[in-house]
Amino acid sequence: MVSLAEKIAEPKSIKKGMSFAHAFSGMQDVIAAKSDGILHDLTDVAEKDILATPVFKDSPDGLHILRHSAAHLLAQAVLQMYRNAKPNAGPPTDEGFYYDIYMDPISSDDLQAIEKRMKELVAKKIPIVKRVLPRKELLEIFKNNKFKRERIEEKVLEGSSSTAYSQAEFTDFCTGPHVPNTGYLRAIKLLSVSSAYYKGDENLEKMVRIYGTAFPDSRSLEEFLRMRAEAAKRDHRRIGHEMDLFVFNSEMAPGFPLYTPNGTTIRNEMVKYMREMNQSRGWEEVTTPHVFRDELWKRSGHYAKYLSDMFVFELKGDGYGLKPMNCPGHIQVFDRKVYSYRDLPVRYSEFGTLYRYEKSGEVGGLTRPRSFTQDDGHAFVRMDQIADEISSILEVIREVSTKLFRVPLLSFDLSLIDKNNPENFLVSYKCRSCGHISEIRGKSTGNISCSNCSSGDLKPDFTKWDRASSYLAEALDKAGLEYREFPGDAAFYGPKIDIHVKDALGRDWQISTVQVDFFMPGNFGLYFVNSEGRKEDIIMIHRAVYGSLERMMAILIEGTAGKLPTWLSPHQVFVVPVSDDSLEYAEKVNRHLISLGIRSRVDHSQESVSKKIRTLHDLRPSYILVVGAKEVENNTVTVRDAFNRQAVFSYMDFAEKISGEISERRVTNLLE
RNA sequence: GCCGCCGUAGCUCAGCCUGGUAGAGCGUGUGCUUGGUAAGCACAAGGCCGCGGGAUCGAAUCCCGUCGGCGGCUCCA
The missing domain is CATH 3.40.50.800 (Anticodon-binding domain)
Structure with missing residues (x-):
């Protein structure tokens, strides 16, 4: 990201009836105004006496506005060139903007022509005019564009009004604000063209999505383009080839990385270091097979939820599946004997290679391969041991990061269940008629009913989820770590902490994960004997520090441009x-x-x-x-x-x- | 899986639009050069133009299908 020049935005008091443009007249680079956290067009008039600050074009708000206006400009140019095009939506993004337009597919050559047209419109400095219009009138304006019409119907209440912005013949339904005229959009660049579904739904219309960006001046645009070119040069697929680390044989093994001696050296160093960490912290290593009978995957809940993403096969009438996760295998090792409360925690680690049938459009390089090796670990613990276990895993993650990154910029996400959509997760359900608690695995079980009285009137019971989530949150708090919560992002069997790292180019990558699981041990009937001689539930903590060797290698390569720390370097x-x-x-x-x-x-x-x-x-x-x-x-x-x-x-x-x-x-x- | 683009020598790519049977650079080999920090010189070898089908006298080139790759979308235990 290009650093933005700081400008002092002194609030000004503005009298009712005065325009913001007037209030900030004589100030350079002001493109909008902000008052009470709300952005206004410069042409807006204060409805009462208020305090407002100027929004400069190189501020975060200003950049957002600039790019939003650039998206409109793109749509205007496209409409001039393609009469049947139907614009849908064109928001600004972190790096620029895009516009989804319903039209025949175009090529990158067309993109250049569109950009040329946009620049012609910039030169004309066309005034951008805002109008407040009643819903009926907005619908009339967009009567030939069903996408805009649907947006208006969704967003504007019957009988109320909203705004439209016009520049010459082009009008868009939009809340704004926008720059005063198209002349502000000198530093623009169209970047790529691809496709997107209307409303992200593959059953609806396919839109042409044109990506572009805009900057306050051509210098920062050029800097951005330079950074992009630099990022492309750091692509791990390119550097991996130059360093002779791995190959992909698209004919014989699509999506499966093959490691050369150099690449294997890196993997071995990563594994060696992690073994040392494991050994010193009570993690024992186990080895489990890559193939299991499908019975295991049915029991673990994977069949119900992920069958279509697994490699499965049949042999002499028996079904088998390649492992997409290590946990069920580790449970099989663990479940060979009876455990006393004194035996716990038991910690198993494995550098387990997993196989997932990633869909064809999703595989790519080492960041999304079809086989990858996790530095996986599962701790089998008592309830009272959860907190300490999580804390010590967080510590390891932080320590390891100092050996991998010059500046370890870790960020922590707490991924939780979405209580409004519990059918995507393993959840307990309480029967409203008989009070029995059933555990339902995944949504593919179809219509759910009570396993005791067959009533379909079930109420989800989130007690276990809430407890697991609070342990994770407490561990983060205790470690003094800041984090963000993401409802709906949990694993299907429990909430998790996901750890991200920012690389040298400011890109965010997910690496480590810590997950609390109250369900899978139960599905496999795991228990321990407590001090009173009674059976008690075992809780599983899933963790990975590197995440996968593949993805971590890709991150390290891209973050260092291949200039790895010497201990990892294949050529020291x-x-x-x-x-x-x-x-x-x-x-x-x-x-x-x-x-x-x-x-x-x-x-x-x-x-x-x-x-x-x-x-x-x-x-x-x-x-x-x-x-x-x-x-x-x-x-x-x-x-x-x-x-x-x-x-x-x-x-x-x-x-x-x-x-x-x-x-x-x-x-x-x-x-x- | 969906949309778009792409698939030519070990690698990076040109040729394809406008059909007449294949080119460059790097790399490799050989010879000369014995060199002081990002390309010394010359010669040579190397290709079922991803795969299958079609129209054509004739296809790397046009059309269809298929398998891959890339950019997005959707998904990501």
Whole structure:
């Protein structure tokens, strides 16, 4: 995101009947006004004596308005060029705006022509005029556009009025506000064209969605475009290819990553570190198969909810499914004996590879593959152990983040059940006629009825959900973490904390998760024996720290542009001899580094030093050691890091320092 | 799954609109060059133009289907 220049927005008192434009006349870059938290057009007139602040075009509000107006401009241009187009809606977004228009598909060439037309309209500085119109009249204006008509019918109450904005022949139903004229929209750019469903419903009309953006000036627009180009260069699919980390064979294994030796090195380092963390915190590792009989998935609730997203097959009359989650498998391991209250918690971890049949339009790269490996863990605990368990998992997550990210910018979401739509979740239902409590798994069970008296009059009982949610919230509070709540985003078996990280380009990625589950242990009949000798329910806590190795690798690659922390780097050192005269010394240095456990290689190519550096650049080695006659004589190495910094070290000194950097898993390197 | 765009050498891409049987750069191999921090020089090898069908004397090129990839939409345990 481009940083916005701060301007001082002093409130001004405005007399009834005065326009905001008049009040802020003489001030530069004001495009709207704000009063009592409500945005107004400059042409609006104060209805009473009020205080109002100017909205500058480079403020967050101003940018929003600018982009909203740019969306209108887009629609105007499209309508001029395509007579049958029917605009639906065109909101501003975080990065720009889009407009959904019902029309024949267009190509990116058409986009250029539309942008050209928009710029012509900008040059004309067409005044943008607001009108307050009764519902009837609005409907009349849009009588040929069913999408606008439906919006008006939904949003404007019978007998009331709303606003329309016009610029020349173009009119849009819109609450505004907007810039005073199209001349304010000089820095605009159309970005892409794709499709969207009307109201997001695949059964309704397909709209052409045109994406664009607008900025207060061309400099910030160019900066934005530069950042976008930079982001594209950091695409993990591109860098993964340059670094030779993984391949996708679209014919033989669509959506399934295949790891090269380099990529496998990264995975192994990630796993090694997590094993250390697990081992020191009482997480035992288990191994479960990739295939189970479908009976397991029926019991766990996966069949009811996710069958169409699973890889399933039949063999000699028996149904099987590849695991989409590890938890039911871990339950099978856990359930081999009877547990006393003293045995708990039991913590199982597994680097479990999961298979999910992601739909064809959704797979892509390592962020959405069809097979991926979770650093999964399930803690089987007593009720009184939940809080501590969650807290300690949150601690691990925070510690691990310091080994992965230079600046770990974590954010925490609390994902809860949507009590208005409980049918998407495992919920207990209380029968209104007999009082029996039934547990219903997922919505695909169809019409639900009481398992005791068969009455269909059931009332959802959220006691377990509420309790689980409060444990998560308390753990977050205790750790002093700020978080946001998202009703409806919970897992089907329980609420969860999702942890996101922001990468170097400001993009947000979900990584870790902590989930409290009161249901699945019950479905599998898990229990422990309490101090009074009675059976008591076991609670499961699901957690993943990296999330998936695949997605974490993608985040690390994109966040660092492939310049990974040395401990994760597949190429920690490349020794480059200047000529064959220094080859022997290069080999000696290399052998010594390898003996210290460092991933080091000698570049044997018969090329110039420049060419060698250029070629190695794609692999992003942490350090390139150039050695020639000078180094041979002085027992030194000339070190060049991935950021092109250079320094001379005695080679024993370098070996010692890089060993320390790697063993401490530092995110900073020796040359900074 | 839906809409749009795309699929040509190991990689990145041109050729396709306006049909006449395939091109570049990088990489690879060989030779020369022994080089001091982001491309030294030359030559050579390398392609069922994703797959299947159709119309045409003739298809990488036009049409249909299919499988993939990308951008979105929807979904994401």
